[in-house]
Amino acid sequence: MSPHDELLKRLGVVIDAETLRLALTHRSFAYENGGIPTNERLEFLGDSILGFSVTDLLFREHPGLSEGELAKRRAAVVSTRALASIARRLGVGEYIYLGQGEKVTGGKNKSSILADTMEALIGATYISNDLETARRFVVSLIAPLLADAAVLGAGTDWKTHIQELAANRQLGQIHYAVVGEGPDHARVYTATLLIGGTPYGTGTGNSKKEAEQQSAANAWKVLGPQSQDARA
Numbered sequence: 001m002s003p004h005d006e007l008l009k010r011l012g013v014v015i016d017a018e019t020l021r022l023a024l025t026h027r028s029f030a031y032e033n034g035g036i037p038t039n040e041r042l043e044f045l046g047d048s049i050l051g052f053s054v055t056d057l058l059f060r061e062h063p064g065l066s067e068g069e070l071a072k073r074r075a076a077v078v079s080t081r082a083l084a085s086i087a088r089r090l091g092v093g094e095y096i097y098l099g100q101g102e103k104v105t106g107g108k109n110k111s112s113i114l115a116d117t118m119e120a121l122i123g124a125t126y127i128s129n130d131l132e133t134a135r136r137f138v139v140s141l142i143a144p145l146l147a148d149a150a151v152l153g154a155g156t157d158w159k160t161h162i163q164e165l166a167a168n169r170q171l172g173q174i175h176y177a178v179v180g181e182g183p184d185h186a187r188v189y190t191a192t193l194l195i196g197g198t199p200y201g202t203g204t205g206n207s208k209k210e211a212e213q214q215s216a217a218n219a220w221k222v223l224g225p226q227s228q229d230a231r232a
Helices: 003-011 017-023 027-032 040-061 067-077 080-090 100-104 111-128 131-146 158-169 208-223 225-231
Strands: 174-181 188-195 198-205
Touching (some): 003 080, 017 111, 040 131, 198 208
């Protein structure tokens, strides 16, 4: 079994070899190899198929949701963060063709590169098969995310929510204590949200901003309205 066969097994789709290689070719690799084609056109195509497929699924399965709530859920599961999490779960990063510069700076784990590659793979699935196959592929990828409340909150600005909540309840000053670990090309940040000196949530991410948002989201689970209701 070739490495690409293993990837296709993980994805659960059939993509012809040439189209698959193109879907995995990042522009940094193309630049270092004489300007060969990149996956950007497939990414453009896959982005449209992804948006349509998620919209169709949400519309059909959630007839009671408002337009605003549908839009919020769609934004969460087609976000860079969500797509990158799918790519990491499937181990897509190890198959991406990257230039040396991206390799040494941890490109195979960069959320933007992983998300773009997932969109390119969706486009490649359509090119090698048909729209229905690509739609089913998208549904198989995002269905688990739609059941994950934490992912559905990915499009929410938790830092703003926490700031407003802390002000309304007069809990004290907000501070994010952030530390980074690991080499520069694969650094992981951990943020702890303190309000009035008391820690309420911790989060991790590949950037300080991502770690802070995650810590705010976790703090919301402790401080948000739903936690007040549970204690009432």
